[in-house]
Amino acid sequence: MVVNFLGKSIILLALAANCRLVEDRTEMEAVYETLAEGREYADEPAINFSEIHQWGRAASLDQFEHILFRNTANSHYEEFWMVFRAADGEVTWYEAGIEQTGEMVLPHLEFLVGLLRDNIDEQTEILFYHNHPREESGRFNAPSYQDLNQLIQFDVRRHDFLGMEGSNPMSSRVVVREGIYTIRLDAETLEELGERIFINNFRVEYPFSRYHDIYSNKSRYSAENLEERISQFCELLSSSYLTITFRSSF
Numbered sequence: 001m002v003v004n005f006l007g008k009s010i011i012l013l014a015l016a017a018n019c020r021l022v023e024d025r026t027e028m029e030a031v032y033e034t035l036a037e038g039r040e041y042a043d044e045p046a047i048n049f050s051e052i053h054q055w056g057r058a059a060s061l062d063q064f065e066h067i068l069f070r071n072t073a074n075s076h077y078e079e080f081w082m083v084f085r086a087a088d089g090e091v092t093w094y095e096a097g098i099e100q101t102g103e104m105v106l107p108h109l110e111f112l113v114g115l116l117r118d119n120i121d122e123q124t125e126i127l128f129y130h131n132h133p134r135e136e137s138g139r140f141n142a143p144s145y146q147d148l149n150q151l152i153q154f155d156v157r158r159h160d161f162l163g164m165e166g167s168n169p170m171s172s173r174v175v176v177r178e179g180i181y182t183i184r185l186d187a188e189t190l191e192e193l194g195e196r197i198f199i200n201n202f203r204v205e206y207p208f209s210r211y212h213d214i215y216s217n218k219s220r221y222s223a224e225n226l227e228e229r230i231s232q233f234c235e236l237l238s239s240s241y242l243t244i245t246f247r248s249s250f
Helices: 011-017 025-038 061-073 107-120 145-156 187-193 195-205 210-218 223-236
Strands: 054-056 080-087 091-093 125-131 170-176 180-187 242-249
Touching: 025 107, 054 061, 061 080, 061 125, 061 170, 061 180, 061 195, 080 107, 091 107, 125 145, 145 170, 145 180, 145 195, 145 210, 180 187, 187 195, 210 223, 223 242
Parallel strands: 125 170
Antiparallel strands: 054 091, 080 091, 080 125, 170 180, 180 242
């Protein structure tokens, strides 16, 4: 579960949504410059408890995801990565998690905002990754309610929240032992409704009670039909606002 400290205007909303944001953009940029100067190259993405963030490259997204899946199967901690995929398919990844535990990870927002400013052009695809390692194999594990809301903040509010320009394709991916969930917002619905109405309608369409009912209804399922459980979870949560898909492990 990625926990986000959102917002700078409404304190209660910020606490509820759990997102970090520095109010002063100048201060945010100064924090990023310090982090960027100190980052270290790594051959592969890994759980990183150091204050120095890591980065690296992969020949393809499949190669990068294969490494994440392998690490998730052997890890007890969550981690967060930001990935830029160029038009030629080359992948550049940045480890950007802080305060990692077995139940959550915080995205280092100042670092993310700076990376978005410095590393994209109009052809670049942006992907946010984190892993859910806590469940043993054979048990249902899925994106959390906070994971859905994170993409709303990062995608719908990319201009005011992340300071981004452009309409680069963006998605969030959650790596579990059995495979990878992909969450995408519907670009046509967002364009038709606009940011404010999209967010308001999303909150009506996706109250926590709806998510909880879908996620917690485990009594009818067992390890033998886990694939069916995952498929139904994705189907029930997908709508004209977002889609959730699942790809089985390699």
